[in-house]
Amino acid sequence: MVQVVDVPLRGSVKTGNLGYYQVYQNGTYEEFHPSVDTNNINTAGKEEYLKRLNGMEEADRNAEVKSTTQDMIDQEDERYKKWDAVLNEIYNALQEQLPADEMDKLREGQRNWIRNRDTQAEEASLKYEGGTLQPLEAIATKATITKERCYELVASYMK
Structure with missing residues (x-):
């Protein structure tokens, strides 16, 4: 099961949203790009x-x-x-x-x-x-x- 969530991360100097991430049940995550598979x-x-x-x-x-x-x-x-x-x-x-x-x-x-x-x-x-x-x-x-x-x-x- 994959759930798309917004993960706030700390940037180089400021805290901010660096994008959307797919978070898996095992705790790993990867960047999510909001586009369909071509x-x-x-x-x-x-x-x-x-x-x-x-x-x-x-x-x-x-x-x-x-x-x-x-x-x-x-x-x-x-x-x-x-x-x-x-x-x-x-x-x-x-x-x-x-x-x-x-x-x-x-x-x-x-x-x-x-x-x-x-x-x-x-x-x-x-x-x-x-x-x-x-x-x-x-x-x-x-x-x-x-x-x-x-x-x-x-x-x-x-x-």
């Missing part, structure tokens, strides 16, 4: 992805609240990377599922979405312009918009 990417369907996305969102809600701005930025950066990795997996799965003409439309839409996401993140961060919270707001906004895009692609395109 051999199974095309076999996962809409229901499987929705379950996975819901689990990731639940993990986000239950994550430890950080106390320093830098720790919060690091945490949001990890959250963004996690959601972006899953978004790329979903996109790659859709490349295998969708007809070429539909994929061409999605590809163009995705390019527009990326520009829009980055613009929204920049605009959201301007309320903290020049302050230490500006980069936190930018990365948190990117993470949230990316999470929403994952759900959107699965709901709209996944079979």
Whole structure:
């Protein structure tokens, strides 16, 4: 049996979350990367992805609240990377599922979405312009918009 847990570890100077780890019953653990096996990417369907996305969102809600701005930025950066990795997996799965003409439309839409996401993140961060919270707001906004895009692609395109 494998259980995925968040293990806080001591970093070089600060205490912080260095990622997710698979912890085994015998007490050993190894780093966990929130990505599906590329051999199974095309076999996962809409229901499987929705379950996975819901689990990731639940993990986000239950994550430890950080106390320093830098720790919060690091945490949001990890959250963004996690959601972006899953978004790329979903996109790659859709490349295998969708007809070429539909994929061409999605590809163009995705390019527009990326520009829009980055613009929204920049605009959201301007309320903290020049302050230490500006980069936190930018990365948190990117993470949230990316999470929403994952759900959107699965709901709209996944079979």
